[in-house]
Each structure stands twice: as C-alpha cells, then as structure tokens.
Amino acid sequence: MLIISPLASPAEFYVIPREWIEAGTTIEITDLDTNIVTNYPAGTFSYIKDAYYNGITITFNPVLNEQTFYRIEIKTGGETIYRDLIFSTEQNVANFQTDYEQYTPQESTNEYIILDN
DSSP, rough: EEEEEESSEEEEEEOOSSOOOTTTTTEEEETTOOOOOEETTTTTEHHHHHHHHSEEEOOSSSOOOEEEEEEEEEETTTTTEEEEEEOOSSSSSOOOOTTTTOOOOOOOOOOOOOOOO
C-alpha cells in the first residue's frame, strides 16, 4: 500500500513493476468510495528507472481526498504491469490513528461485581 499526502503536489512514490515503465505507459487511479476512474496518459507524469524500481512523480487532478482509498494500475500496451492501493492521509505514518480527532473518551460510573465460584 502506498501512503500519499493529499497536499503533496506533485506526489512522488516508488514501485517495482513487472516490467520497466516505458513511453506509452498510462496510470489509472480509481476512487474506491465513488468508483470514479481517472486516467493519466503518458506525458502527464514523469518516471525514473533505478536499479530495481521506478520512481514516479505525478500531480493528481482532481486532488486526492483525505482518508480515502484508491486503486492504482499502471498499464503498458493494455497490460497491467503494476497494481496497488493508495491511502491518502495528512497524518504522519508512524503515528497514524484511525480515530484521529474523532474519538473522545467519556467517564463512566458503571460498577461491576466479580463473582467467585
């Protein structure tokens, strides 16, 4: 899973595809909440080849939504060479909490009884 900040413009991430990304490669991003597909044809993103991976720099348009999952597919000649999930969040990955700014503990005066056998 790729974790990308919705504020990062352009976004940069690294993938290990089945084949090297070449000219004519397209990227398809699907919002898993709304099932809306956005295509990025060759030339709308840049890539580098390194020893074992490709680095991709892309400006998402429309911008990614906070706390949303996306499916990414990278295709060359109609064949999918990479597929993964993207999670968009502004939170620091090391300190990520699913209930960030949502959960507030409440005090309780509930009493309970412990029964011995």
